[in-house]
Amino acid sequence: MKKYDEIHIENLQVFANHGVFPEENKLGQKFLVSAVLYVDTRAAGLQDDLTLSTHYGEVSQFMTSFLQEHTYQLIEAAAEHLTEELLLTFPLLQGISVELKKPWAPVGLPLDTVSVKIERFWHRAYIALGSNLGDKKAYLDMAVESLGEFRGCRVEQVSDYLITAPYGGVEQDDFLNGCLCLRTLLTPEELLSVLHEIEEKAHRKREVRWGPRTLDLDILLYDDLVYDSENLTIPHIEMHLRDFVLEPLSQIAPWVRHPGLGKTVRELAEDLKQKQKK
Structure with missing residues (x-):
């Protein structure tokens, strides 16, 4: 994880209505909020310009208003929703730590x-x-649009769409392939679930491995994470073997380094080309 500068807000007092008991929701009580804003303060510090930083006064006002305008039974829920709204509202925030304290619980x-x-x-x-299958470009465009509209996701770049031969030995029509760069608040498993939902919108059927499909969406990389679960492997286990992945990915992220193999996307693409020539 990249190291960021920090802006601290300590023990902001907010009178709000959060709690499991009805009287807590009705009468309210005092809460204390502390936050660490992870940002890059260098430009603001060098130029002494508040517009280049995240205004801690505005953040404090936002936290106060949010906690007073919403009611949650659990402080876990209040903290989770508050944190998400802060990250979606303040564009320079790269991350945030929030501690929500409930005195005299x-x-x-x-x-x-x-x-x-x-x-x-x-x-x-x-x-x-x-x-x-079908209108290939329309399916890919739908996927890009759907991801961009999903809460907590922002599509930053999309590669060209490339016509490629099918992979895996199953006789079928040529593919239209591409890659996109996504900024997201979702965990890897949450993101996978969203991708499956978008595939279902395209009536994707999982009947034949490497077989024809209306839409196929795969997580290739997620930060520099190396991750394995029953449902998901990151980096994608075969991305370095697929020119239809590496070619469009090289358009938008040639410098990104594979956390397991230690090579950039451009280097992986060149390695694959050399292997294919032999």
Whole structure:
């Protein structure tokens, strides 16, 4: 994870209506909010220009208004939704840590405060797009548009669409392939679920491995994460073997380094070309 500068807000007092018990929602109580804003302050510091920074006064006002205008039973939910709204509202924020404290929480025991502290960041993911059934371009365009409209996702770049031969030995029509760069607040598993939803909108059927499909969406890279689960492997396990992935990815991210192989996308593409010549 990249190292960012920090702006700290400590123990902002907010009177709000959050809690499991009805009287907490009706009568309200005092909460304390602390936040660490992860930003790049260098330009603002060198030029002494507030417009180049994230205004901690505006952030404090936003947190106060948000917590007073919404009601949650759990402080976990209040912290989660507040953090998301802050990241979506303040464009220079790269990440944020929020601690929401609840003094004198009604647990029937003497204590000063109960708190929840969470940390969330924007992430950068690279997604492979493919289609070889129906209106291929329309399916890819739909995927790009759907991802851009999904809450917590921003499409930053899209490669050209390339016509490529089918992969895997199944006889079928040529593919239209591309890649996009996505800025997202979603976890890898959440992002995978969204991709599957978009594939379902295109009536994707998973009947034959490497077979024809209206829409195929794969997570290639997610920050510099190396991740394995039952449903997902990052980096994509075969991306370095697929020219229909590396060629469009080289258009938008030639310098990005594969966290497992240690080579840039451009280097992986050149390596694959050399292997194919032999």
